[in-house]
Amino acid sequence: MKLPAPPRPKFLRPTPPRPGRNGPNDGAPATKPGVKETAVEGAASAVGWVDERTGATPFVRYLVYRKVPKGVNWYYTLGSATLFAFLSQAVTGVFLAMYYEPDPTRAYESASRITNEVFLGEFVRGMHKWGSTVMIILIFVHMARTFFFGAYKYPRELNWIIGVVLLVLVLMMGLTGYLLPFDQRSFWATVVAVNINASGPIVGPYLADFLRAGAEFGPTTIARFYALHMLLVPGLIIALIGAHLYLVVKLGVTAPPWLKAEKKDLLREEV
Amino acid sequence: MADSPQYDKSSRYTEGRGLPGAFEGETVTRRRFMEGTTLVAGGVATMAFTLPALGFALGPVLEDTTPTRWQSVGPEDDFTDETYVQRVINLVPEIGDPGKTTIYVRRANLERDPEVEGQETQPYVAISTRCAHLGCPVRFIQASRKFVCPCHGGVYGFQGEVEGGPPVRPLDRFYTRVRGGRVQIGDRFSLNSELKRFSPRDPSNHLDGLWQYIYPARPTT
Numbered sequence: 001m002k003l004p005a006p007p008r009p010k011f012l013r014p015t016p017p018r019p020g021r022n023g024p025n026d027g028a029p030a031t032k033p034g035v036k037e038t039a040v041e042g043a044a045s046a047v048g049w050v051d052e053r054t055g056a057t058p059f060v061r062y063l064v065y066r067k068v069p070k071g072v073n074w075y076y077t078l079g080s081a082t083l084f085a086f087l088s089q090a091v092t093g094v095f096l097a098m099y100y101e102p103d104p105t106r107a108y109e110s111a112s113r114i115t116n117e118v119f120l121g122e123f124v125r126g127m128h129k130w131g132s133t134v135m136i137i138l139i140f141v142h143m144a145r146t147f148f149f150g151a152y153k154y155p156r157e158l159n160w161i162i163g164v165v166l167l168v169l170v171l172m173m174g175l176t177g178y179l180l181p182f183d184q185r186s187f188w189a190t191v192v193a194v195n196i197n198a199s200g201p202i203v204g205p206y207l208a209d210f211l212r213a214g215a216e217f218g219p220t221t222i223a224r225f226y227a228l229h230m231l232l233v234p235g236l237i238i239a240l241i242g243a244h245l246y247l248v249v250k251l252g253v254t255a256p257p258w259l260k261a262e263k264k265d266l267l268r269e270e271v
Numbered sequence: 272m273a274d275s276p277q278y279d280k281s282s283r284y285t286e287g288r289g290l291p292g293a294f295e296g297e298t299v300t301r302r303r304f305m306e307g308t309t310l311v312a313g314g315v316a317t318m319a320f321t322l323p324a325l326g327f328a329l330g331p332v333l334e335d336t337t338p339t340r341w342q343s344v345g346p347e348d349d350f351t352d353e354t355y356v357q358r359v360i361n362l363v364p365e366i367g368d369p370g371k372t373t374i375y376v377r378r379a380n381l382e383r384d385p386e387v388e389g390q391e392t393q394p395y396v397a398i399s400t401r402c403a404h405l406g407c408p409v410r411f412i413q414a415s416r417k418f419v420c421p422c423h424g425g426v427y428g429f430q431g432e433v434e435g436g437p438p439v440r441p442l443d444r445f446y447t448r449v450r451g452g453r454v455q456i457g458d459r460f461s462l463n464s465e466l467k468r469f470s471p472r473d474p475s476n477h478l479d480g481l482w483q484y485i486y487p488a489r490p491t492t
Contacts (some may be wrong), residue, residue, distance in 0.1 A: 104365075104366035104367065104369060105366065105367055182369075187369055188407065191405075191406045191407075192405045192406055192407065192422070194406075194473075195405040195406040195473055195474045195475055196405060196475070198473035198474065198475055198476060199405075199473075199474075199475035199476070201485035201486070202485055202486075202487065204473070204475075204476070204486065205472070205473055205476060205486060205487060205488075205489060206332050206487075208473050209331055209332040209489065210328070210329060210331065210332050212331070213331040214331040214335075214337060215335070215337060215471060215489060215491075216337065216362050216363050216370075217363065217366070217369060217370070218337075218363050218365070218366065218370075219363065219365040219366050220331075
């Protein structure tokens with residue numbers, strides 16, 4: 001059933017075609033393209049220009065339209081969820097860096113200024129603080145999914161290893177980030193954390209000196225934690241996420257374990 | 272008519288191996304030589320910035336940047352050999368409050384304090400409040416004459432020796448001296464269970480038995 005069109009003011013009504021024009025078999029020359037057609041045409045040609053020079057289409061098509069086994073479910077989104085948690089941390093972290101001062105006499109003050117004075121500062125800092133916990137929880141759930149679905153098995157062992165390294169790096173982010181507000185809790189937690197590092201055999205004492213920039217918690221310790229937190233470790237994380245995703249795309253995802261072997265034909269079926 | 276060439280794959284010379292464009296007496300092809308040169312040049316260039324940067328980051332591990340500071344904590348009359356007096360000293364003056372630490376000071380009692388062979392005794396006993404487990408601040412409980420750590424239940428006796436809990440060695444101490452009637456506090460040192468002196472170590476580093484060998488001293492001290 002076709003509903004009647006609602007009444008519209010005159011300027012919103014479509015112009016009816018001129019008689020004898022635009023009919024499919026009219027044979028008359030086409031009308032001049034409108035603004036919309038020109039815009040669409042222009043955008044398409046710009047995309048085409050890039051595409052022709054980068055070969056992006058086959059890549060994106062391979063990435064987006066790759067086959068996934070039947071039975072994939074919400075558990076398979078945990079990796080993406082972790083990735084988005086990381087992106088959220090990266091974005092909020094970059095902007096927090098605009099107000100934060102990694103100096104032992106200024107750190108607490110600048111962090112509390114972010115919370116109490118900067119516009120939306122409380123929200124962005126809160127996103128970063130709680131987001132870090134969310135990210136670590138998501139990583140562990142993602143890891144559990146991989147483990148219980150047997151998705152770490154051949155040929156995906158290397159991706160498991162990369163994932164474990166990523167886990168360690170993210171925990172390092174948590175450790176180095178914890179000092180930065182520089183209140184009593186973060187100071188003493190870091191003192192203890194560095195001393196836990198010092199308890200490692202052979203390398204422990206050197207590691208602790210490296211983290212503290214000396215034998216005592218000193219004037220450059222915060223700057224050092226800050227550099228590790230916002231440059232070194234995130235750089236490594238980004239590189240390894242790239243490798244992780246490359247392997248996911250290259251090797252494909254595993255079928256859920258409850259799809260039995262005798263249903264092999266089902267697995268091959270295109271979804 | 273020339274003999275059909277006989278090539279020997281194991282020959283030293285490229286000519287002998289029958290490689291195209293081989294020169295007489297040449298053992299490595301120019302292509303291979305250039306490959307090697309490029310790799311070596313790239314490696315040298317990478318090392319040229321990586322190694323100095325790494326050394327820069329690791330500098331504090333290899334270099335002692337904290338000078339010895341003698342800090343006065345009061346006239347000699349302030350201290351007795353019966354009990355500890357609490358004082359605050361500045362370990363790292365540059366960073367303000369976080370650089371301060373509490374110490375417990377008393378006069379050494381030559382009869383009660385055990386003498387360690389080959390080590391001169393300190394005129395005063397200045398005990399660091401950094402727990403030898405993981406570095407939480409311990410406090411002295413006057414009634415029981417013990418040091419107690421709030422974090423994981425480490426307990427130390429009057430000498431700072433371990434009496435219970437996870438700590439691996441006695442509480443660290445500071446060098447002391449008397450100048451112009453005032454007690455001065457110097458560098459920190461660590462002790463093993465026999466109160467033998469060692470260079471300052473991090474908490475959790477053992478100084479007894481075989482354990483001490485897996486916790487090396489700082490190269491700087």
